[in-house]
Amino acid sequence: MTVFGDLTRAMSAIVLTTFGEPVVFHIEGQPQALAGRGVFTAMHQEVDANTGVPVSSVQPVLEVRQVDLPATPTEGDAVTVQGVLYLIVEVRPDGHGFLKLMLHKGGSGHEASAYTDP
Numbered sequence: 001m002t003v004f005g006d007l008t009r010a011m012s013a014i015v016l017t018t019f020g021e022p023v024v025f026h027i028e029g030q031p032q033a034l035a036g037r038g039v040f041t042a043m044h045q046e047v048d049a050n051t052g053v054p055v056s057s058v059q060p061v062l063e064v065r066q067v068d069l070p071a072t073p074t075e076g077d078a079v080t081v082q083g084v085l086y087l088i089v090e091v092r093p094d095g096h097g098f099l100k101l102m103l104h105k106g107g108s109g110h111e112a113s114a115y116t117d118p
Contacts (some may be wrong), residue, residue: 008096023062026078026085027071033080034071038101039082053089060086062104067097079097079103097099 020037027034027050042060054102062079073079086103093099097112 005096012097016065016068018071023064023081024080025069025071026071026080027073028077030071035063036069038062038079060105062086062101062103064099064101065097066093066099072100073094073101 016037016039019039021040023036023038023040025034025036040060040062042058044056044058046054046056048054057115060081062081072091075088076093079086079088081103084105086105088101089104090102091099092102
C-alpha cells in the first residue's frame with residue numbers, strides 16, 4: 001500500500017471512532033443481521049429542477065468502511081440506524097475504502113420489528 005493509502009486507512013479508523021455509531025445490516029443471503037459502525041447523516045438538500053422553484057429534500061446517508069463488513073451491502077439490502085430501518089437505494093464506493101450508502105426510510109420487504117441490535 002502507498003503512504004497515502006496508509007494515512008487514509010488510519011484516518012478512516014479515527015473518523016469512525018469519533019463520529020461513528022452502531023448500525024445493523026440486513027444483507028440478502030446472510031443468515032443473520034450483521035453489526036457494524038458507520039457515520040450517519042440526514043443532510044438537507046435544495047434542488048431546482050430547472051423550474052425556478054426550489055424543492056427541499058432530506059437524503060439520509062450512511063458511510064462505512066468496506067473492510068469492516070463481512071459482506072458488501074447492495075441496493076435493496078437494509079440497515080437499521082438509530083432504531084430506524086432504511087432501505088439501501090444506492091451504493092457509492094469512494095475509491096479509498098469507504099462506501100457511501102444512500103438510504104430511504106422504511107425497508108421494503110424487511111420487517112423492522114424483526115431486527116434488533118445484536
